[in-house]
Amino acid sequence: MTEDSSPDTKPRQSRTGLTSTGARKAAAKSNRSRSREFALQALYQHLxxxxxxxxxxxxxxxxAGFHKADAAHYDALLHGSIREEAELDALILPLLDRKFTEISPIEHAVMWIGVYEFRHCLDVPWRVVLNECIELAKEFGGTDGHKYVNAVLNGVAPQLRGLEVEADRASGKARP
Known part of the structure; x- marks a missing residue:
């Protein structure tokens, strides 16, 4: 008998949360996350x-898959962002280091989603909005687009969710 086939060798235990190659399995997406993805695709078409x-x-x-999304949240993000695009852009523009025409439409749409949620979806914590938008930019945007989205939304958050941001920073949940 070889060492690998000895009766004393324990069977490999499955590693929860990992694929057979050892990569981390993607967590199941929430219906709100899916609604953001569909809103992003729709806003891209608009832009x-x-x-x-x-x-x-x-x-x-x-x-395909739209039935798994939160349709009401999708509606709010799509129609609200288009209706308020001038106001959303006015909040984003001062934080940009380039013209809107030089920004990827994906990152632009992700920023709209983030700013819209900061303004209107107060049931979603600002950190969740920020993290969801970073993930959208990572999945659909350019190589470092998520860093740009992060910087811009971190600049807008204190303007729109000042008390919430300050409370998180005071408690150590967010960077100053």
Whole structure:
């Protein structure tokens, strides 16, 4: 008998949360996370093609997996961001180091989602909004786009969620 096949060798225990290659398994996405993904795709269509929001909405709702998304949250993000695009851009622009035309439409749409949620989705903690937007930018954006999104949204958060941000910073949950 070889050492590997001896009766004393214990079977390999499965490592929870890891794939067979040892990579970390992706956690199941929440319906809100999925709604952000679909809103991102729809806002991209709006930014790039200037397509009509209703047409974009109908197209997006027919995409595979939409039934797993929080449709009400998706509606708010898509239609709210388009309706308030000038106000959202006005909050984002002072924090940019370049023109909007030089920003990827993915990062632009992610920033809209973040700023919209900071303004209107007070049931979602600001850190959750920030983390969700960073993840969107990592998954769909350019190589370091998530760093740019992080910097901009970290600059907007104190303006829109000042008390919440300050409480987190005082407790050590967020960097100053």
């Amino acid at each position: 790039v093609g200037r397509n009509d929001a209703t047409d974009i909405d109908h197209f997006t709702r027919d995409l």
